[in-house]
Amino acid sequence: MDSTFALLMQGFAVAGTPENLMIALIGCFLGTIVGLLPGLGPINGVAILLPIAFAMKLPPESALILLCAVYAGCEYGGRISAILLNVPGDAGAVMTTLDGYPMARKGLAGPALSISAVASFVGAMVATLGIVLFAPILAEWAIAFGPAEYFVLMVLALCCLGGLVGDSLPKALIACLIGLLLSTVGIDSNSGVYRFTFEALHLQDGIPFIVIVIGLFAVSELMLMLQHARSGTEPMAITGRLMFNMKEFMLAKWTMLRCSLAGFFIGVLPGAGATIASAMCYASERRMAGKDSDFGKGDVRGVAAPEAANNASANGSLVPMLTLGVPGSGTTAVMMGALTLYNITPGPTLFQEQPAIVWGLIASLFIANVMLLALNIPLIRVFVKFLSIPNWLLVPGVAAISMVGVYAVHGNTFDLVLGTVIGGIGYILRVMNFPIAPFILGFVLGDMMEQNLRRALSISDGEIGVLFGSPIAIGLWVVAIAMLIGPRLMKMREKHGEEAVV
């Protein structure tokens, strides 16, 4: 415990340099804007800024601080458009529209925004404390993992995401598998064999991570924005008081705390994420509030619950990425890709080998959230201005910035063309309701999975049994299968039950 505190202080020393504070502030600001723009969420924000941070030759800890600040900022930004426009700025803010927009229509936009900012802050802080407490323990435990256990752990992560995301199991699995398949393109590092390169010089080193990310999360997003082009709805004006009053705060305080704790633990589980956490917490708070509450008609608790939960879970989902090297969500998969760009491999050893980076990142989460709270209450009117950026300027702007990022990293147009083509395919997949998060997770984990599988089988001299050899491995297999099938079985039974009642 004592050493954890010392390490955290060391982290604050890293994150607290004037340069890194400035970077965090810029990240918070940009993140909030990206978050509040409907259509652009944390994953797009991180994906677009990642190559730019890399091209600016920021040192790894500063780049990570920037990305974390953007990530945290997006979670704050999503609520603004949810409350004022009735359009969630990112997926985690869907539930916030239910009570946030009614509050804004009653002329309570100010209190709705300020209470949700505080709820976001509480959620993020509780979760960051959770990271400080649990991450080192988990990392220590995971150090005992051999290649076989690692392989199964990655299968588990993919199964969790595949089981929970999207509406159809084959679609989620196909998305995983396409990601895994694309990760095998290029020269096999163990044997020097060319795989799926089709004699193209540029494919020898594999498909660059940034190309995939920009294609899937920027180019295809632009195409979807054209499809969903909304006729200009005007944001509600913020009139009257900005701050919530004591009565509203007292009503919401336990809600915030409960939802923060629940959100953190949901976030730690791979697969579940901000969307699921906020939906579950909203539903349970609504049930607890009883019949004569204002839920759905503009209850402060209905705004506080999903915001606390989605921020807590967004931070919680950093835990498996940092400690196990196995991200559990799309955005953390992109962040892990960012680490690998800097030749840093996340995982249990990261805590011992790169304490400055890990604890700098954790400390920057604390700092970023304080900044975000400070930015989001007084400056809310500034952020609201960004809601009126017209799409005719926003969409080509995003296209240009995305291309700048890809070009800056490798400096050739082959990558740009490849990214655009992947974006086109991504668009088709997304229209057909294929979830994209398993795709990117598969791509990020593919190489590690293959390496661990081959290492495990080398140790056992080709004996497949090694994959089921230890109690940990067997346990992970069982959970993986349960997570893959369980959620859908439950959904099916629920449906069946409903039909039987009718």
Added chain:
Amino acid sequence: MSERIFGGVLLLISIAGIWIARAFEAPFSYEPVGPRAFPMLILALLGICAVMLMLEKKSEATWPPAVVLQHIGALFLIVLVYAWLFDKLGFILATVLMVVPIARFFSGSWKQAVAGGVGLGVGLFILFDKLLDVALPTGLWLNNILG
């Protein structure tokens, strides 16, 4: 219906992939699992899932109306051409040419589109190339003129 077609395409891809992957053999090997096994495994699973997708009863893909789809196709082509001309025309000119038609798709007026194009092209060039030190191409044609 589109799921069926896509499942069929995926099945073909997985079969073709397995056929290609047969050739992945290491000249000499000191490990029991070579470069072939993992891609083969993935492709086989992909084939199985493609069949599962084709057998799934519900079909949910709702494609936008044809007019919108044409616009989206055009948007894709514009970005593709933009990507291809990025270093040939240089960032500023290529960006202007990309922004104007896309801005028109999102119902910006001609005036807004041209102003937006020039603004984004020049503004982003100054921001990235000059201020943030992210090198951007100026374009072959400009280099030729400037010698």
